[in-house]
Amino acid sequence: MNLSVVILAAGSGTRMKSSTPKVLHKICGEELLFYSIECALLLSDDVHIILYHQASRIKESCQARFGDRISFSIQDYDRFPGTGGALLQDGKLLPTKYSKLLILNGDMPLITPSSLQKLILISSPIVLGVITTQSPFGYGRVILESGKVKQIIEEKDANKEEKKVCTINSGVYCFERNLLESYLPKLNNHNTQNEYYLTDVIKLAAQDSICIQSIDVAEEEFCGINDKSQLAQAEEVMLARLRKQAMKEGVIMHLPHTIYLEKSVRFEGECEIEQGVQLFGQTLIKDSHIKAHSTIRDSQIISSDVGPMAHIRPNSHIRQSHIGNFVEVKNSTLRGVKSGHLSYLGDSTIDEGSNIGAGVITCNYDGKAKHQTHIGKNVFVGSDCQLIAPITIADQTLIGAGSTVRKDSQKGDLIISRSEQKNIPQGYFAFFKDKK
Template sequence: MKKSVVILAAGFGTRMNSNLAKPLHTICGKSLIKIIVENALKLADDVTLILHHQAENIKEHLKDFNNLNYIYQDMTNHKGTGGALISYEPKNDEVLILNADMPLITLKSLEIIANTKADIVLSTFNKFEKNAYGRVIKENNKITKIVETKDANDEELKCTLCNAGIYKMSKNVLKTYIPKLNNNNAQKEYYITDVIKMAIDDGLMLCECVFDELEFLGINNKLDLELAENIMQDRIKNELLINGVIMHNKSSIFIELDCEISNDCEIESGVVIKANSKIKNSKILANSIIENSIIENSSIGPMARIRPKCVIKESKIGNFVECKNAKLEEVKAGHLAYLGDCEISSGVNIGCGVIICNYDGKAKHISKIGKNVFVGSNANLIAPISIPDDTLIAAGSTISNKDAKKLVAKDLFLERSKGVIFNNFKDF
């Protein structure tokens, strides 16, 4: 049966102590709301977000998703989880209700909830220490109600079965009971949990799914955010290790969501790999950073920085080398170089201290270096520039494209200020 998904994202998130809306905070390189939305779209063809605080900022953040619906919650008259659903009209007969601040719930668990047959499916977990979660109250092993912590009496607070806050309900349940909600409680809010009590009293079928507590960690403050990121990091790295990636000092490595790292890659301590990077059959040495780039059959680092839009294949990039928007194939850059906005062909050696001067103060320019070129230490290549194959640039040279146009195969350029050009290596 087709499902609808509604995501509750209207809250103010005051405990975050931030000017940024809570759903826009990130873990492992991705916002909380995007993590939830991506899972929702794998489950349903009808996804709606309930917004209020910083609604336009959230919509702008999600603009690449062109198949989302939005509703604005009236926080003056209809506060609370039940109030959020007063104007909601699902397209399909079954509705999965999610929260924008619970990024750790797995797709597998959501599928279990979505595919369980009942009028209402309730997600729960056991927590034995004192906590602020709503309690799931049972009599004769049957759920009779859910009580919010601030409304619970001492006996109810002893209950260890907690409401996880994710539900599946039929469209008919929402249509019947949401209009009957009231806000006669300590918070003066409309609770979706009151729907469950009314449905139970009317004899509807209720099913409970028990999960691990960590999947339902809600993000209320920056401490929760950091904890959630650590949990997600363990998931990411454990999966990679099981699939054959080698890691040294796993706890010091940081890998964002949406990275692809093939088996037999080796990652040393202190490495950071950011979202959308793809690494195949390569070794990433200590304290290197890779951002949104492709690395194949290469060695990177130690202490190298590969900035976005790099494609590096069959190459060795050493310590303190920075690359940005660089396409390198069979290139050696051992140390202390900046290779920005460039295409470098096979057999090229980049000496220590080489700088590609890609920015003229107004715009970035592309540099192209042909095959089998040797660029000596402390050379400056002023973009835009094109260096022909089989050229040797002597140490300390600074050349522009005007100089480079004088070069032919097997030329050597020495000291731009004197303009000395040798026509052949043997002449030198």
């Protein structure tokens, strides 16, 4: 499609009350700005990001994710503040590749390509997305006359009557480039914020009887995020989308509204996710059952069951295994393993047929460095054992309950490491005797 896209991401986002730039706040594990960029790249090969506040930080994040697929411009905020000024370079429209220009905002993570297509396909010099809402506070009002757009008035410049208008500007526009080239240099900053408003282009064009087409768009998709309350609301919407998509692909979800999953989580095969589960990062769930209130982050679970209330930390690869309640696994590879309850398995590899008893700990950290535990096939580790890494437990080793294991084993070993038990006759009564 012969379309250029400009995403406005220069604002400071003061209402977020955060040192993190607003557009780098996340919903479902992904930065707000990245959603807009992904959407834009589905529509165009000419995408520009306008930056100013913490520009280098935002640019670095975008390049790490999208490489050279997008271009950046730094707003000359001292000379040209405001949304209109954002499109100016040396007093002229920033250079774009195509004759049609779509303007998006970096804080609209819920927009979809299909919704934007409705604006793009309308044949008009200017197409404006408008929202009808019962809560217009904080947004520019769209003033219509006989169904046609007359102007857009920013809230700080609106009078009492204008503030009653419930048709608001979505901040998404589609312009003919030559029209912007003509009107942008005519903007002034004679307003309460002393800024160059892109919305004034609408007013100037209306005065010249240029056709301005407005199209109703969904408030859920097009309203921007200005504070952390709106951030949470947007995440709820995105979560509902992600859950619905997963269920359409065959995932069983129990009480889906209680399940948290990030955009990058993948499901394959037949999966079942119970209530209260949290799935983060680059996680793959394949042909597996994740039981209630378990947490999995940046790991692979294949042909296994996990939980309830298990914690799978990053870089864990679990295949054909049973991971029970209150088991924590970190940076480990488990193949055909049973660990039923109350264990910590960190920085370890455990092979098929091995059983890990309750209360087993791989002691991987010596205070300075992390060390590996290697457990072979068909190993039985009794309850309440500590394996002091670095250590290798050979195939078919039996470790008695309550043992602290410091040395490698040989195939077939029985390991018992306990102090001798002493039973003192009448010791109870001696301990609790009446001192008098």
